[in-house]
Amino acid sequence: xxxxxxxTEDRAVTLVDDRAHAWRPEAARLRFREGLSGPTAGVxxxxxxxxxxxxPADWAYEMLLFCTRNPRACPVLDVTDAGAWTTPLADxxxxxxxxxxxxxxxxxxxxxxxxxxxxxxxxxLVSFLIGCSFTFEWALSAAGVPIRxxxxxxxxxxxxxxxxxxxxxxxxxxxxxxxxxxPPRHLSAAIRETSLxxxxxxxxxHCGVPSALGITDLARPDFGDAVEPEPDDIPVFWxxxxxxxxxxxxSRPPFALTHAPGRMFLTDARDEQYRVV
Amino acid sequence: xxxxxxxTEDRAVTLVDDRAHAWRPEAARLRFREGLSGPTAGVxxxxxxxxxxxxPADWAYEMLLFCTRNPRACPVLDVTDAGAWTTPLADxxxxxxxxxxxxxxxxxxxxxxxxxxxxxxxxxLVSFLIGCSFTFEWALSAAGVPIRxxxxxxxxxxxxxxxxxxxxxxxxxxxxxxxxxxPPRHLSAAIRETSLxxxxxxxxxHCGVPSALGITDLARPDFGDAVEPEPDDIPVFWxxxxxxxxxxxxSRPPFALTHAPGRMFLTDARDEQYRVV
Numbered sequence: 001x002x003x004x005x006x007x008t009e010d011r012a013v014t015l016v017d018d019r020a021h022a023w024r025p026e027a028a029r030l031r032f033r034e035g036l037s038g039p040t041a042g043v044x045x046x047x048x049x050x051x052x053x054x055x056p057a058d059w060a061y062e063m064l065l066f067c068t069r070n071p072r073a074c075p076v077l078d079v080t081d082a083g084a085w086t087t088p089l090a091d092x093x094x095x096x097x098x099x100x101x102x103x104x105x106x107x108x109x110x111x112x113x114x115x116x117x118x119x120x121x122x123x124x125l126v127s128f129l130i131g132c133s134f135t136f137e138w139a140l141s142a143a144g145v146p147i148r149x150x151x152x153x154x155x156x157x158x159x160x161x162x163x164x165x166x167x168x169x170x171x172x173x174x175x176x177x178x179x180x181x182x183p184p185r186h187l188s189a190a191i192r193e194t195s196l197x198x199x200x201x202x203x204x205x206h207c208g209v210p211s212a213l214g215i216t217d218l219a220r221p222d223f224g225d226a227v228e229p230e231p232d233d234i235p236v237f238w239x240x241x242x243x244x245x246x247x248x249x250x251s252r253p254p255f256a257l258t259h260a261p262g263r264m265f266l267t268d269a270r271d272e273q274y275r276v277v
Numbered sequence: 278x279x280x281x282x283x284x285t286e287d288r289a290v291t292l293v294d295d296r297a298h299a300w301r302p303e304a305a306r307l308r309f310r311e312g313l314s315g316p317t318a319g320v321x322x323x324x325x326x327x328x329x330x331x332x333p334a335d336w337a338y339e340m341l342l343f344c345t346r347n348p349r350a351c352p353v354l355d356v357t358d359a360g361a362w363t364t365p366l367a368d369x370x371x372x373x374x375x376x377x378x379x380x381x382x383x384x385x386x387x388x389x390x391x392x393x394x395x396x397x398x399x400x401x402l403v404s405f406l407i408g409c410s411f412t413f414e415w416a417l418s419a420a421g422v423p424i425r426x427x428x429x430x431x432x433x434x435x436x437x438x439x440x441x442x443x444x445x446x447x448x449x450x451x452x453x454x455x456x457x458x459x460p461p462r463h464l465s466a467a468i469r470e471t472s473l474x475x476x477x478x479x480x481x482x483h484c485g486v487p488s489a490l491g492i493t494d495l496a497r498p499d500f501g502d503a504v505e506p507e508p509d510d511i512p513v514f515w516x517x518x519x520x521x522x523x524x525x526x527x528s529r530p531p532f533a534l535t536h537a538p539g540r541m542f543l544t545d546a547r548d549e550q551y552r553v554v
Contacts, residue, residue, distance in 0.1 A: 060338060064342060069356070079342055079345060195554045196554065198475055202553060277469060277473065
């Protein structure tokens with residue numbers, strides 16, 4: 001898939017149906033189960049979104065430890081028992097089919113991007129649902145902070161940084177961040193509102209200087225779409241759950257399933273449940 | 278040890294040396310290494326305290342999953358590699374010797390309460406450091422909230438509740454809570470200040486009615502000391518890291534080491550590091 005195709009496809013949800021913000025989570029999951037494959041930014045207002053990573057059981061302890069040791073990037077919302085595709089976070093959901101698009105990894109290589117993983121499923125898979133920054137965008141909007149990538153109908157831009165995560169056994173890799181351009185007058189609110197939601201990455205890891213994270217060109221994200229800033233906007237970076245995928249690439253477990261970046265799992269949980277005050 | 282002996286010994290730190298609040302964490306650890314065995318409430322102002330639980334490696338995944346599934350009771354601050362007794366949270370510390378008192382468990386039975394665990398140590402032990410509510414007492418004090426058990430020179434009272442934790446494999450058990458009597462005019466500050474510290478249990482799980490948690494008599498705590506309320510005080514309950522010990526009792530792993538209730542591990546971390554805003 002070329003970069004242009006990807007970008008066009010990335011906009012599917014917001015361009016095809018601008019009522020997606022009003023969908024109930026179960027309705028969103030059903031549409032994705034039926035094949036809708038676009039990104040989930042702006043879908044099902046106020047409901048918690050999650051990254052998915054499924055690894056064989058003999059890698060589960062190291063994955064859980066990796067998440068525990070890197071809680072800003074990988075805050076764990078739920079862990080399934082081996083082989084299970086259900087979660088208490090979403091009634092009736094099937095983790096094998098209900099995300100818009102998946103990635104299948106063998107020895108750290110991306111081998112497929114299906115919209116349904118039943119042909120790849122294994123009975124020894126332990127699935128991790130990890131908090132996603134799309135969750136806090138509703139809090140940002142409510143506080144008056146503009147969300148440029150939603151305004152522009154794009155997926156959020158994500159970047160692999162030069163910061164290494166704290167390793168856990170065989171698992172290691174760089175931190176991935178998402179970036180939002182924030183007008184200076186909204187910076188305080190953006191930091192405060194996201195800090196109150198530590199289960200979905202919490203406050204920013206950096207504001208202002210992309211090179212401090214080893215990012216050389218904001219116009220060329222590693223995942224998602226480039227976003228146009230307004231004059232005076234400050235780039236603000238939050239740790240991103242795609243960090244777990246970067247650990248798969250770096251650490252090469254024999255098998256892993258993940259969501260495709262920006263195509264998250266919609267839970268029934270309300271964002272308020274994760275707000276500390 | 279009788280209840281009276283225990284209570285007398287519990288007061289060791291605060292009665293023997295009321296300058297303990299000013300100790301540096303490394304100085305506190307050295308005193309405990311040398312045999313001081315009292316509780317750590319009020320010791321080393323502003324520094325993060327932690328529960329310790331060490332289990333054999335073949336129980337480590339379930340313990341980490343139990344903590345992940347019960348984050349209010351068991352927020353994980355660090356997990357060691359198997360056999361290691363050091364932690365990045367405390368420079369030069371030895372987890373085998375630097376706590377005031379330990380508990381040794383075999384098949385869920387308490388078999389010893391030593392002040393040094395080197396004779397019990399095993400190369401396959403994975404140690405979990407879990408956030409402790411003593412940490413947030415400095416924030417409470419700074420906000421003007423009186424801490425009755427510190428005023429009264431006692432250990433905090435802890436109670437086994439009727440709420441069951443979410444199990445993880447072989448591990449299950451009830452939630453344990455700590456209780457502080459809070460004057461009504463300070464209740465809002467107590468909730469706000471602790472909610473901003475989710476890594477050390479966060480906000481209360483209940484305020485006001487002990488029976489709502491299955492607690493029948495506040496004067497008879499399951500761990501620690503009874504505390505005298507002032508008129509109008511409201512009992513406020515926070516999830517407690519001793520929950521992990523209750524899981525050991527209920528689930529009977531062949532071996533476990535823990536801290537003794539109220540005798541925590543003093544880290545070098547500052548409480549502010551865990552505050553979300």
